[in-house]
Amino acid sequence: MKTTYDAIIIGGGIVGMATAFNLAKMNFGNIVVLEKEMFVGAGATSKAAGGIRAQFSSQVNIEVSMKSIEIFENFEAITGEPALFDQVGYMFVLTEESTLDPYLKAAELQKSLGMDVQILGPEDVKKIAPPVRVNDVIKATYHARDGLGDPHEFTQGYFRACRKMNVEVLTECPVTGITAAGGKVTGVTTPQGDFSAPLIINAAGPQAGLIGKMAEIDIPVQPFRRQIVTTGEVDFIPATMPMVVDVSSGLYCHKESKGLLMGWADPDVKAAFDESQDPDYNDNILMKALDRIPQLETAEVANSWAGLYETTPDHHAIIGFDDKIAGFFTIAGFSGHGFMHAPGAGLVAAEMITGRDLSIDLDRLAPNRFVGGAIEDEINVI
Numbered sequence: 001m002k003t004t005y006d007a008i009i010i011g012g013g014i015v016g017m018a019t020a021f022n023l024a025k026m027n028f029g030n031i032v033v034l035e036k037e038m039f040v041g042a043g044a045t046s047k048a049a050g051g052i053r054a055q056f057s058s059q060v061n062i063e064v065s066m067k068s069i070e071i072f073e074n075f076e077a078i079t080g081e082p083a084l085f086d087q088v089g090y091m092f093v094l095t096e097e098s099t100l101d102p103y104l105k106a107a108e109l110q111k112s113l114g115m116d117v118q119i120l121g122p123e124d125v126k127k128i129a130p131p132v133r134v135n136d137v138i139k140a141t142y143h144a145r146d147g148l149g150d151p152h153e154f155t156q157g158y159f160r161a162c163r164k165m166n167v168e169v170l171t172e173c174p175v176t177g178i179t180a181a182g183g184k185v186t187g188v189t190t191p192q193g194d195f196s197a198p199l200i201i202n203a204a205g206p207q208a209g210l211i212g213k214m215a216e217i218d219i220p221v222q223p224f225r226r227q228i229v230t231t232g233e234v235d236f237i238p239a240t241m242p243m244v245v246d247v248s249s250g251l252y253c254h255k256e257s258k259g260l261l262m263g264w265a266d267p268d269v270k271a272a273f274d275e276s277q278d279p280d281y282n283d284n285i286l287m288k289a290l291d292r293i294p295q296l297e298t299a300e301v302a303n304s305w306a307g308l309y310e311t312t313p314d315h316h317a318i319i320g321f322d323d324k325i326a327g328f329f330t331i332a333g334f335s336g337h338g339f340m341h342a343p344g345a346g347l348v349a350a351e352m353i354t355g356r357d358l359s360i361d362l363d364r365l366a367p368n369r370f371v372g373g374a375i376e377d378e379i380n381v382i
């Protein structure tokens with residue numbers, strides 16, 4: 001077995017696979033992805049709701065999203081692998097005066113960056129998303145180019161494209177240590193043996209902070225449990241139904257198979273590697289969902305699961321080289337938006353690593369930003 005590479009990527013989720021794909025496309029050299037689970041995409045990626053959107057409040061998140069949407073739209077042409085991006089749009093429904101200002105301000109920024117985001121009144125909300133109760137809706141923001149994708153399908157697409165370009169992917173291979181000498185990384189240790197490379201890429205999702213500790217680097221990524229509930233078949237959700245976010249209650253929902261998928265970030269959840277399901281969660285979310293979509297009264301719960309968001313203090317990803325130890329690169333901390341941001345982030349990370357001009361200025365996401373004091377938060381986190 002080969003043990004020396006040009007790059008070792010820790011983590012075979014959508015972010016690690018997108019980074020590997022882009023590096024391989026840029027002919028970076030010998031790349032290996034080390035994944036602790038039995039399959040790629042078995043971590044947070046397997047729990048994602050599949051939402052893809054560019055409606056964010058910070059410029060860098062909007063730009064990473066827009067680049068990603070461009071890639072999702074052209075995925076087969078870029079990777080040679082088919083995967084469906086169902087552009088049904090995203091709608092943020094605003095029912096309280098206090099939420100209008102931040103969302104309308106964000107929409108202005110989105111428009112200034114080239115997005116065709118629309119501000120809707122209740123009648124248009126009803127036209128686009130008929131099951132939504134609108135009698136208390138003041139406005140909504142809507143972007144038709146947003147939509148839904150299957151995280152498994154896109155991760156497998158990147159995986160297959162990587163394999164065609166001779167990227168090695170070793171599963172059941174947990175990284176247990178990082179080796180360094182003279183202020184530079186030299187490799188990693190695993191139960192399958194030691195691997196050496198002058199570049200280690202930390203794409204370990206919710207575990208990115210633990211990988212940082214192995215290199216004695218503080219990477220402020222914390223795991224927060226997030227849950228999802230799906231219903232069985234219902235007959236009132238049209239195929240064109242967008243992702244709907246009820247900003248005041250925090251509920252988000254979209255069509256899933258012939259039913260509805262629902263999520264909500266419980267603010268009482270504390271940081272922990274806990275993927276158990278809170279028994280009260282289903283009742284809580286069904287109350288919120290019934291309030292916004294009364295026809296759900298007839299629906300039955302089909303499935304539910306829990307996974308981990310990989311959250312940073314400012315809800316922005318961390319992308320870049322560490323400035324204390326040479327050759328250690330982090331691409332993690334997407335704070336619940338790693339599926340939708342992986343294509344653009346993986347591209348720009350590879351540009352950064354290979355010294356190319358960057359498609360997007362990622363200074364705002366630099367790993368050392370947290371030492372400098374106040375940083376602007378992303379408000380549009382669900």
Ligand SMILES: Cc1cc2nc3c(=O)[nH]c(=O)nc-3n(C[C@H](O)[C@H](O)[C@H](O)COP(=O)(O)OP(=O)(O)OC[C@H]3O[C@@H](n4cnc5c(N)ncnc54)[C@H](O)[C@@H]3O)c2cc1C
Pocket residue numbers: 010011012013014015016034035036037040041042043044045046047048049050051052173174175176203204205206207211226227228263306307308309310331332333334335336337338339340341
């Ligand atoms: C309930 C839920 C809903 C979500 N919905 C959305 C959504 O709609 N849209 C969206 O964009 N995002 C969503 N997300 C967030 C999204 O899932 C993540 O941001 C994204 O999957 C992160 O990808 P990743 O590759 O960084 O992490 P992961 O998929 O977790 O990949 C990291 C990989 O690293 C591996 N690993 C960790 N430690 C080691 C080690 N020591 N050695 C080797 N391998 C290691 C893990 O096994 C894992 O496979 C959701 C998340 C949850 C939990």
